[in-house]
Amino acid sequence: MLESFAIGAQAILNPLCISLIIIGIVIGIIFGAIPGLSATMALALFLPITYSLDPIAGVVLLVSLYIGGISGGLISAILTRIPGTPSSVATCFDGYPLTAKGEGPKALGVGIVFSFIGTIMSTVVLIFMAPWLARIAIKFGAYEYFSVALFSLTMMAGLSGKSLVKGLISGFLGCVFATVGMDSIASVQRYTFGNVQMASGFNILPVLIGLFAISEILITAEKAKHAQQIETIKVDLKSIRGFGFSLKEFFEQKWNALISGLIGIGIGILPGIGGGVANVLAYGVIKNRSKYPEKFGTGIIDGVVASETSNNAAIGGALVPLLSLGIPGDTVTAMLLGGLTMQGISPGPLMFKEHVDMVYAIFLTMIIGSFAMLFIEFYGLRVFAAMLKIPKQFLLPGIFIFCVIGAFGVNNRMFDVWTVLLFGAIGYAFNKVEIPAPPFILGFLIGPLMEINLRRGLMFSQGSFLPFLTEPISALFLIAALLVIVYTVYGEYKKQKSAIVSK
Amino acid sequence: MKKLTILLIVLILLSIVLAGCTNSAQKTPEAEKAEKAPTAETSDELKWPDGKTIQIVVPFKAGGDTDFHARTYAKYMEKILGAPIVIVNVDGGNGSVGSIQVRDAKPDGYTALFFHDSMLMNKVVGVTDFAHEAFDVCATGIMDNSYIIAVNSKSKYKTLDDLIKDAKENPGKIKYASSVGGYTYYVGRKLEELTGADFNIVDAGGGADRNAALLAQKIDTNVNPYGVMKPYIDSGDFRVLAVFSEKRSSLFPDVPTAKELGYDIIAHRAYFLAFPKGTDQRIIEKVANAMEEVSKKPEYAEDIKKAYCVEPAYMNTADTKAYLDSALKEFEDAKDMILGK
Structure with missing residues (x-):
């Protein structure tokens, strides 16, 4: 192992690779931080450039962009309640309320440090257990995926806020909108109205930008019409010390971080689910096991810790199937795979034997990259927080422009721009009738996964539902899902009963 | 130090914005305005590509096999044609969204599509209502018969x-x-x-x-x-x-063909380049010749062998058309089979 590290170190400890790591992290953070641009886009943009670099340098750049891009999403999530990437949806829930209370820098500090911890945790797991974990991951077939998806959907309850019913409405609408386009098994066109653009369905990024960014801009604009002046959040930059939180607060979060990290790694390993679900799932779990779940959403650091640890932990997780099986878990790792293939390296069972230099270069990039991210964001913290001083009437139109550019950049077509505007209107309507948007995103991501695996499973079993119940891993998740549902319904029942009594 | 960091970030941001601007400025006229102005040159001399950027649309995400083959071709063709080539990924509808974008683009030789047999399959299963006949087919760069x-x-x-x-x-x-x-x-x-x-x-x-x-x-x-x-x-x-090929591959000669085992099934996929209908025939000829030249380069053969274990196989315009015609007929005849009926 040490020897392998030496080979990896030899490959990347040169001025070119080190500067590529720093450039990658900085650009990644910027792409992550700007709503509309995402880690996926950063990789897509830089992928062609890596073809002209040597294989190791190219992959070092891509991995750095990945780490920076996932972490950068926390900045806009915390400061403006607009998630920069799908991975930081849950960061908004407590991050923004903290900012509203004037504790923005603290939220940022927590986010940054736990992003770092998440990345490092997952890197350690990746280094020591990748081939072994990959062998477990392939045990997950259609039945197991279906059950995991169903279990993930039960987390909608935790995201619903005040009204469970409204949360469910939102979640199921998410599932419905995800069915638009060609179905992924028989290419049947659903809700496309004969339009070819619709045939590819709605992309997650425009949907996310619309629901969160555009609606937020509309709401702020509306408020501004009625108020004389839009309130600017006050932030005292001079009093920021270190990362803005105490050592005691840090240690209070150790279990939260550990559990969130493990959830992130686990979700990351399962191809097709990814960081977009990990953060939401971790938030739900941490909230459920908390002694004070009612405080979630009001601005406590626990929520930020859960989201940011898990989404960065998903990076190392996603690299497990990528490197040891050649399976990309999400759009970002698909780009990475493309980058590797282009260089004539096909990840798979022999990767750890034939391309030791590449594998360990990636590991070291993750470690060095995490530290680079920590330092860059530490110094950047004050810059980010200072963004709050920009009056919203200037900041939000800027964000709007990036949202549109970003949407176009997803696929180089105007359809995605219209999608952003459509979902902006939906998000605005949701806000008016107090329907929470996060369950929508969960439904949108998980719904298709559940459908395709249900149908695949039924193809495998030739129409029998029994294997879903008899396969052990599948059964385990179904039972867990059932328990969460019972627990949630019971909690809701108790709440309503006590409400009646108090009347 | 702090100022330096801010300056750096601002600079990078600015460069990204600028890069975005130039990019979209190149794309919008071709991609969005579907006006089909006949631009076939009337003068005798062909002024193409004239150093201007040629855009090749790959109708899938970056990182897949189609993307790889297009980019590898572009890498070598740039030098031969003496013009920069950009690959634009337009994913969606199993390749149909990107195809339509090129079909409706100006036939000036600066927009082309890199696609494969799935274009025909899309028509047969009803995702689109057109196949290669809606384009001016140029040539086939790779025939994957592995x-x-x-x-x-x-x-x-x-x-x-x-x-x-x-x-x-x-x-x-x-x-x-x-x-x-x-x-x-x-x-x-x-x-x-x-x-x-x-x-x-x-x-x-x-x-x-x-x-x-x-x-x-x-x-x-x-x-x-x-x-x-x-x-x-x-x-x-x-x-x-x-x-499932006509003869054994030289890259894995130990594997018998299905045919020699008594099962006469051949499977292949041609990756071809196509221009919008109405493109100057001389442009098509020039590009086809450039593709032939690339397919003969040993470095090129090495690239595709390393990545996808395939060999270069060039087919000229006429052969590509004939191949696509017969493949489309084959798929159409087997329509019920393909649709799982």
Whole structure:
């Protein structure tokens, strides 16, 4: 192992690779931080450039962009309640309320440090257990995926806020909108109205930008019409010390971080689910096991810790199937795979034997990259927080422009721009009738996964539902899902009963 | 220090914005305005490409096989044509969204489409209402005829005969992975028709997902290009039973063809370049010649061998058209089979 590290170190400890790591992290953070641009886009943009670099340098750049891009999403999530990437949806829930209370820098500090911890945790797991974990991951077939998806959907309850019913409405609408386009098994066109653009369905990024960014801009604009002046959040930059939180607060979060990290790694390993679900799932779990779940959403650091640890932990997780099986878990790792293939390296069972230099270069990039991210964001913290001083009437139109550019950049077509505007209107309507948007995103991501695996499973079993119940891993998740549902319904029942009594 | 950091960030931001601007400025006129002005040059001399950027649309995401082949071609063609080539990824509708974008683009030679047989399949299954006849087809750069059928090494099937025999004796029990309407689905149905075997054709995702499923023995057999399964063949996890090509591949000569085993099935996929209808024939000829030149370069052969285990195979404009015509006819004749009826 040490020897392998030496080979990896030899490959990347040169001025070119080190500067590529720093450039990658900085650009990644910027792409992550700007709503509309995402880690996926950063990789897509830089992928062609890596073809002209040597294989190791190219992959070092891509991995750095990945780490920076996932972490950068926390900045806009915390400061403006607009998630920069799908991975930081849950960061908004407590991050923004903290900012509203004037504790923005603290939220940022927590986010940054736990992003770092998440990345490092997952890197350690990746280094020591990748081939072994990959062998477990392939045990997950259609039945197991279906059950995991169903279990993930039960987390909608935790995201619903005040009204469970409204949360469910939102979640199921998410599932419905995800069915638009060609179905992924028989290419049947659903809700496309004969339009070819619709045939590819709605992309997650425009949907996310619309629901969160555009609606937020509309709401702020509306408020501004009625108020004389839009309130600017006050932030005292001079009093920021270190990362803005105490050592005691840090240690209070150790279990939260550990559990969130493990959830992130686990979700990351399962191809097709990814960081977009990990953060939401971790938030739900941490909230459920908390002694004070009612405080979630009001601005406590626990929520930020859960989201940011898990989404960065998903990076190392996603690299497990990528490197040891050649399976990309999400759009970002698909780009990475493309980058590797282009260089004539096909990840798979022999990767750890034939391309030791590449594998360990990636590991070291993750470690060095995490530290680079920590330092860059530490110094950047004050810059980010200072963004709050920009009056919203200037900041939000800027964000709007990036949202549109970003949407176009997803696929180089105007359809995605219209999608952003459509979902902006939906998000605005949701806000008016107090329907929470996060369950929508969960439904949108998980719904298709559940459908395709249900149908695949039924193809495998030739129409029998029994294997879903008899396969052990599948059964385990179904039972867990059932328990969460019972627990949630019971909690809701108790709440309503006590409400009646108090009347 | 602090100021320096801010300055740096601002600079990078600015450069990104600028890069974005130039990019979109290039794209919008071609991509968005679908006006079909006849721009075929009337003067005798061809002023193309004139150093201007040529845009090749890949109708899939970056990082896949189509993207790889387009980019590798572009890398060598740039030098021959003396003009920069950019690859634009327009994903969606199994390649139909990007195809339509090029079909409706100005036929000035600066926008082209890089696609493969799926264009025909899209028409047959009804995703689109057009195929290659809606374009001015240029030439084929690569013919992937490395489709193999493989099983897990731990399985009891040593030969293709073993597998077919078992599928006959246990109808509907042997899981053959493919997606309905996909090319390998068609190959599976053809195999059934030819041999009287009865597979349970199941959907198990794309190439990489199917590798994992075969590794975990959740499926029994899988057909895909050799390059997709190569890592597992090299590691000894998979056993290759046959290749569906006319003759054995020089890259893996030990694998028998299905034909020599008595199953006359040929599978292939042509990656071709096409321009919008009405493009100057001289442009098409020039590009076709450039593609031929690339296909003869040993560095190029090495690139595609390393990545996807395929050999260069150039087909000129007429041959490509004839190939696509006959492939389309073949698919249309087998429409019910492809649709899983």
